[in-house]
Amino acid sequence: MAKSKFEYVKKFELNDSLLPNTCDNGTVSGNILTRRPLILLHGPRFSDVHDFKKPNDKNALDLMNKCAECVMNNVHDVLLSYGQSDEYSFVLNKECNLYDRRESKIVSTIVSLFTSSYVFYWKNFFPDQELQYPPSFDGRLVQYPSDTNLRDYL
Numbered sequence: 001m002a003k004s005k006f007e008y009v010k011k012f013e014l015n016d017s018l019l020p021n022t023c024d025n026g027t028v029s030g031n032i033l034t035r036r037p038l039i040l041l042h043g044p045r046f047s048d049v050h051d052f053k054k055p056n057d058k059n060a061l062d063l064m065n066k067c068a069e070c071v072m073n074n075v076h077d078v079l080l081s082y083g084q085s086d087e088y089s090f091v092l093n094k095e096c097n098l099y100d101r102r103e104s105k106i107v108s109t110i111v112s113l114f115t116s117s118y119v120f121y122w123k124n125f126f127p128d129q130e131l132q133y134p135p136s137f138d139g140r141l142v143q144y145p146s147d148t149n150l151r152d153y154l
Contacts, residue, residue, distance in 0.1 A: 018141070020101075027088070027140055028087060028139050029087035029088070066124070106141060
């Protein structure tokens with residue numbers, strides 16, 4: 001749409017730029033409605049459908065780690081990633097200027113890459129099991145004003 005008569009529609013976009021010099025933490029987790037990892041909307045839990053071993057399925061954890069590795073290898077402003085409970089967090093460099101620090105673009109990139117990696121690498125970790133339906137993740141980004149606040153969260 002650049003330099004066309006429809007360029008005016010860009011004025012409707014929200015400015016969601018992150019504050020400068022904040023400690024930004026992006027988090028990927030399961031479906032937003034339940035805060036449990038990988039579940040179907042109004043359906044059985046993803047882990048039950050795919051017969052994950054309880055309490056922690058090693059292949060499922062390794063797959064999540066691989067997805068986080070893919071995010072780190074492709075989003076160079078990610079300094080640290082770690083999994084805890086039902087979510088994976090990605091700490092961004094304070095000087096991050098990815099997408100002009102637009103929150104929605106950063107979050108959608110991380111979530112999209114994490115989700116596509118999950119599907120792409122599924123067979124490497126579950127060679128004898130078909131993926132029954134597409135997994136979905138949600139994401140959010142929290143801005144912490146200081147390293148101390150970020151450390152307290154971590």
